[in-house]
Structure formats: structure tokens, C-alpha cells
């Protein structure tokens with residue numbers, strides 16, 4: 579999507595500035611929205627650090643970055659031992675988004691049975707395919723989700739469609755287009771009047787700092803709201819539909835996503851507001867059923883809750899503490915929305931029910947593998 583009018587992706591291959599070698603370029607998302615800067619990932623450790631520190635984040639982008647991380651690792655040593663080491667190090671970076679394991683398994687399957695001399699080229703090719711596939715999937719999600727927005731626009735006789743979203747499931751969370759945002763970008767580009775309520779998404783504020791930033795750069799009308807506002811808006815008929823992303827969908831359709839998503843689903847259910855989840859098929863984990871008991875929930879540093887980072891009036895970036903000295907803090911990264919609260923799953927193969935049967939029918943090849 580566009581940054582200052584220029585088409586930009588979140589991950590790419592570029593020159594590393596030495597000996598005609600190449601490396602992986604990414605946007606440092608920890609600096610947004612106040613500074614747009616890119617960084618070069620040249621080694622496995624660089625890739626591990628970028629994912630762990632959330633310079634790259636969002637389930638599909640984590641997967642693509644990890645895939646390139648395997649390539650970077652094999653460049654220095656293409657042995658089985660190093661492949662295993664890279665797999666383990668990358669898998670440990672973030673526990674909840676299943677796209678990470680999916681991408682690593684794809685890389686392992688592509689490379690493992692190849693002679694060492696071919697492994698680097700094979701890994702590079704597969705990582706590139708994973709990135710390209712993500713874009714194609716998101717475009718398909720966009721086409722299916724667009725119909726939902728258009729149907730509401732028709733019902734409202736062209737009056738603007740208000741979409742509420744949580745966290746950032748936009749292009750910054752993927753290679754391009756985003757999942758939750760793909761239908762929104764397509765609708766906007768087609769001239770459908772669409773407006774987005776972006777939850778700020780404490781503690782890391784991905785909604786306020788990333789979703790608002792990318793929507794703004796693409797010219798999509800939006801309003802940032804504190805996390806607790808969605809229920810109020812829904813009670814007053816100000817939200818037509820909710821579209822969120824997800825880090826893992828179970829075989830029975832439970833949805834794990836950024837902390838706070840469950841509360842939005844409850845409010846949507848209570849107010850009969852459709853609650854959709856946009857997901858690429860690599861986000862489905864057919865090996866687990868009950869999201870509540872089977873998905874590991876990442877817990878991050880208490881500092882993320884105890885502090886807030888922002889721009890001062892004179893343009894400096896500062897971090898300030900917002901809790902009393904010594905108050906204990908809890909920082910659960912994700913929650914699980916039970917399938918019964920989900921109106922539909924927007925996938926690359928169409929909008930389907932959040933049920934075991936619908937998921938298995940839409941993705942039989944993946945469901946079968948997990949048996």
C-alpha cells in the first residue's frame with residue numbers, strides 16, 4: 579500500500595551495501611507513527627531480534643520474516659544442525675501466532691531433503707513465495723470482504739459504512755494489503771464511503787500508531803478511539819460491522835487475537851452488530867480445537883503496560899510511566915473469542931461460518947493433514 583504516495587511492502591530483499599550481497603529489508607514498526615525508517619536484517623540473530631522486539635509484527639508478517647530468517651541462517655551454514663537451530667530460535671520468538679510455525683514448517687519441508695549446496699537457493703525461493711502468496715491471499719480476502727461492505731452500503735443507500743477494527747491487521751501486519759483492512763482498502767478505492775473506528779489497542783497501541791497511520795497514508799477516513807469506546811458506539815448504532823484479524827483460528831472456529839478482541843465480540847453480539855474475522859489459511863491451526871485451553875497466550879514485559887511512549891509538543895519521542903511506582907502489572911498479549919460470537923470468517927476461499935464443518939470443507943487439504 580502507499581506511504582507518501584509510494585507503493586511499499588513491509589518486507590523485501592535489498593542490497594546489504596557490501597560485496598554485492600543481499601539482505602532483508604523491513605520497516606521498523608516500533609518507530610511508527612512518528613518516524614518511518616527501515617532496517618536491514620543480515621543474519622538469523624537480526625531476524626530473531628526483529629520479531630521478538632516487534633520491529634516486525636502481525637501474524638502473517640512474522641511468518642514471512644521467519645521464512646527469510648531461515649534463508650539468512652543457511653547462508654552462513656547450510657547444515658542440518660544449523661537448520662534445526664534456526665527453526666528453534668525463530669519458533670521461540672512469539673508463541674501465539676501460528677503463522678510463525680506454519681512458515682517454518684514450509685521452509686523445513688522445502689529445504690530438508692535438498693543437498694546442502696542447493697539449500698540456500700531453495701530457502702530464498704520458498705521465502706519469496708511465502709511473501710507473494712500472502713499478498714495474493716489478502717487480495718482474495720479483500721474481494722470477499724468487499725461484498726459484505728457493499729451490501730451494507732447498499733442498505734444504507736450510500737451513507738458511509740462504519741467499520742470497527744482492533745489492533746493492526748492492516749498491511750503493516752502482512753506483506754501487503756492486510757487481512758481486516760483488505761476489504762476496506764478495496765471498498766475505499768472503489769468509491770464506497772467507508773470509515774474506520776480504530777481501537778487504540780493498549781498496551782502497545784497498534785491501532786493508534788499503526789492502523790491509523792496506514793489508513794491515513796491511503797486516505798481512508800478513520801477515527802482513533804480508546805479501547806473502551808466500542809460498546810458505546812455499538813449501542814448507538816454507530817458501528818455497521820466489526821472486522822478484526824487473528825493470530826490463530828482453531829479447527830472449531832475459535833479466534834485468538836490481540837487482547838481486547840473478545841470484549842468487542844461480546845459487545846457486538848449484544849448489539850447485533852456483525853463480527854467478522856479476516857484470516858489467511860496459514861492462520862488456521864487444525865491441530866487444536868478449544869482455543870481457550872489449547873492456545874498459548876503470550877505474556878510480554880510489564881513495562882509495556884506501565885509506560886506509554888509518544889511525541890512531545892516539541893517533537894521529542896519520550897516514554898513516561900503511567901502506573902504508581904511498584905504496582906504489579908499484567909500483560910497478556912491475546913485473548914480468545916469463542917466461535918459462537920463470530921458472524922463469519924473472511925478467508926481467501928470465501929466467507930464461511932466459524933464452525934468445524936465449514937473450515938474443513940473450505941480447506942480439506944489442511945484439515946486432512948492434521949488428522
Ligand code: MRU
Nearest residue numbers: 635636637747751757823824836
Ligand atoms: O502483537 P501483534 O502486534 O503482532 O498482534 C497483531 C494482531 O493481533 C493482529 O490482529 C493479528 O496478528 C492479525 S494480522 C493480519
